[in-house]
Amino acid sequence: MGILETVRKRKLFFDGGMGSLLVAKGLNPGELPETWNVTHPEVLQEIHLQYLRAGSDEITTNTFGANGLKFGSDGEFSLKRIVTAAVENAKIARERFAKERRALADGMPADVTGTAECPKAVQMAENPTDGAAKAVWNSSSGAARAAGNPESDAAETEPCAYIGLDLGPTGKLLKPLGDLAFEDAYELYKEVVIYGAEAGADFVLVETMSDGYEAKAAILAAKENCDLPVCATMIFDSKGKLLTGGDVASTVALLEGLGVSMLGVNCGLGPVQMKEILKEILKAASVPVIVNPNAGLPRTENGKTVYDIDADEFAGVMEEIADMGANALGGCCGTTPEHIAKMTALCRDKKQVLPEEKNRTVISSYAQAVEIGQSPVLIGERINPTGKSKFKQALRDHNIEYILREGVTQQDHGAHVLDVNVGLPEIDEPSMMEEVVRELQSVIDLPLQIDTSNIEAMEWALRIYNGKALINSVNGKEESMRAVFPLVKKYGGVVVALTLDESGIPETADGRIEIAKKIYRTAAEYGIAKKDILIDALCLTISSDSKGALTTLETLRRVRDELHGKTVLGVSNISFGLPQREIINASFFTMALQNGLNAAIINPNSEAMMRAYYSFKALADLDPQCGEYISVYSGQTATLGQSAVVGGASAGTSNVGTAGAEGVNDGSFSGAAGTSSGTGKAAGASAGIAAGGKSTAGSQSSAAFGELSLARCILRGLKEQAQAAVRELLVQRDSLSIINGEMIPALDQVGKGFEKGTVFLPQLLMSAEAAKAAFEVIKEHMSSKGESRQKKGKIVLATVKGDIHDIGKNIVKVLLENYDYEVIDLGKDVPPETVASAAAEYHVPLVGLSALMTTTVPAMEETIALLRKETPWVKIMVGGAVLTEDYAKTIGADRYCKDAMASVNYAEEIMQKPAG
């Protein structure tokens, strides 16, 4: 705890750069700097010592790049040896410095203070009151003792600085963008933490992180494998963004959720540019803030990196940064003991002002933070199988696309957070929850609400969640709190707390308030602040309890006014058992908002609910100049669904560009409405208004769909129109004749055009998407009559091990599915064994493999060899940028497919004959 006590008392000083100093001492390009811990310990000790003399209170071990990817498990440069040596070097430097300092304190003759050997002493002598300087050091060494450093209690050593175990980035980007799994990153950090803590580091410094997810892996590894305090600093760019897109607010939420003791910014920018970032951090952070800039902005002169400001300017700006409120200051790339000495001289006597507790209720995704406060937050409830047979089927089939679309549609309609509930009796909920959360967070940048009563599922999801989640839920039962609160504390999060306990749901607001108080109290025992709890006031349907709504509203009001807490509500329960539930829901929603509801779990695809939301905001002065209301409802710009489509997407619920080109712009919203029940009418009406607003579109209402034949819709890639056309056809014709008479010929025509070079890839895919949309209508129609369409056969597709570019494979998949094959998509970076076992398990006649790079073709060859051995009946088609006909033959493939149509053709060829 030493360093944390020190930072509470006074400004704390970190050290500066290491890499450039090592280069100056002769580190060769290409040589791993960490090897010097073992080969040149004296150099490392000397650099640490210089920083201590310059006034640094902490020295960072030379372990920035030390991890299991770069260092093996044994030999001269084993990871353990590298890390242990790094900590030892820091400890030796600290001891030497302690001796110097003691000599000074013991009243060394004045001439010693003037030697260049001990610049620190110079500064201390320059300090107006020698006593003050001494007092500072005493306090820090005392703190170090308190940390239980075994050597620090010996009077002779008297450590005067904290050793920070440096955890830098792994050098790999995490999945899904890169090839390192979150769990593997965790294991890499875990190893370093264990060695570093064992060797005697005082705290863990996670630094130079440009990806919050990787930082999470490092922080978790530190928290779970040692008892040292953990601090984290991130790289932000000049716009205040992480490389992976997170902003300051979302990053602070993530880091504080994970329980770091200090947080801040390092590297990437010079001190001047960091001032803006610091302002943002100070607005959000409640823990002490670290600022470790580079020596300025770099430029290259004759192969050397030089910076745009010098040490004096650096120190001057750092003084401003200290005044702004940074609590710990140091340097990063390009800074030297000179920079640090000048900085500490200017900043040493600054008053330490710690950030105040912000008391903001914040959740985050990898990209953005959502504050639950004054303006109501909408939690989309649609990712939930309860009462939805299609959703249940999607879960059973691992139909992730279906679930993603539910998410995207809600985002387009204005949801701020997505509830994720995948509970079905017959599925493995923890692994399904993990899979769905991973997929959602790779596609949608909204924070998620992890909704499960399965504690294991909750923990798995929270562990891999890339942000600070909303957690649904805990309640006043002992058992529930005992299970859920430790997870909230460990992974961070805001938790929904239901006001019920062992004796059920209290009928009165008094009873619910008592439970809320109990939950707050118990949470506090776990170290969970009130701000991280959302009290769910619960609503019981008014069809069975006519006072149900009033009790809920009173509870909301009293949580706000008496407990000063935040509230959440699953709004739609109120109307259970009543007809036309939306009417009641929307009115109750408005009433709840007026009584202080902060977050509502609703169906954002419901026009009625969204009307209540937008009008409440306009009426409650939460929508300046009614701007949002006007943009949604003015009709001249757009209606609800359309404004969402224009803004959000893009997202691909509809083919906006195509629809526009056809002059039918109401298709987009009716498409979205199709996925949500009960909104069709309102949606249709509003879309009609919008269409009327545009002269060209006005004449082409839904009647116009009929004018385009299904085949033409597919040829031109018009999704919604294709669906409308097929619905019309289904009235008179049977499914098979539509498929064989209209759709397949159209697809063939597009495919031929593609082969001839008159149709291009985007058009080919738009047609495929239109056909797919039409197939879905047919499928629904058939299943309603108890029929199903026979698939032609199964095909395994995979992008080979080491290759993470799978766009080509995904194109092939879309087309094969169009032609009615069942594709078992194994994804990217797939080991040969996985391909072989899938081919065997499903006994497929055909496997398709893709590889993009020359470096990954060997993996393809290996996969083919294994398939030949394990599944000799299988035909293998291959494709990818570097492959050629000859190359494909050399590695033993049956067929080289130069494009997606070639794959379809080969599949058709193979599947005509029986396998084997």
Added chain:
Amino acid sequence: MDIDYRETLRYLGYKNQAADEAVLALVSQCWEELERISSPRSFWREYPLTAAEDEIDAGVFQTRSRALGRNLRGCERILVFAASLGAGADLLIQRYEKLQMSKAVVMQAAAAAYLENYCNSVNEELRQRYEADGWYLRPRFSPGYGDFPLECQTAIVAALEAGKRVGITLTDSLLMVPSKSVTAVIGVGRTPLACEVKGCEACGKTDCEFRR
């Protein structure tokens, strides 16, 4: 950056054919989303160069490559360069791969064109700066072009600290992540090139479907 329809379409396989309105609309949507989300970054360092025919010592890496040797003929120094659109572009592509493949392929092409144009603009600044001092730049040349070994990526990425400065990391198979990233070297010499051969014309793969 202005929407570069021509290059985007070329990456999509169009060879001077006109694209229909729907595709053009997709191109402009993708381009706008890229502008909003990506934050292109670049970094470069100059090193002394020793090159004798195909033996190249660029300080940060040593290699043997005829194509690179030709490219660097007459140069005394070398710029080692890295640029990336960042993870945002990859996230967009990935998003649409899950939701709308037609848009994913257009996004992928647009991002490639966007990155190339960004590199060209940085390259142009460098050219002006160097020419003011009487130095002339050779066309950018990347590991993987011709016989310039991809293995040099490791040294280049490490020397530039590209992970920290530009955000480029390498997979075990030497793929750059984020995918919309470039590393390259640029030769620096005292004499201008009489006829600048660059891009597709400098490449030996004459059967490439994307060849201009």
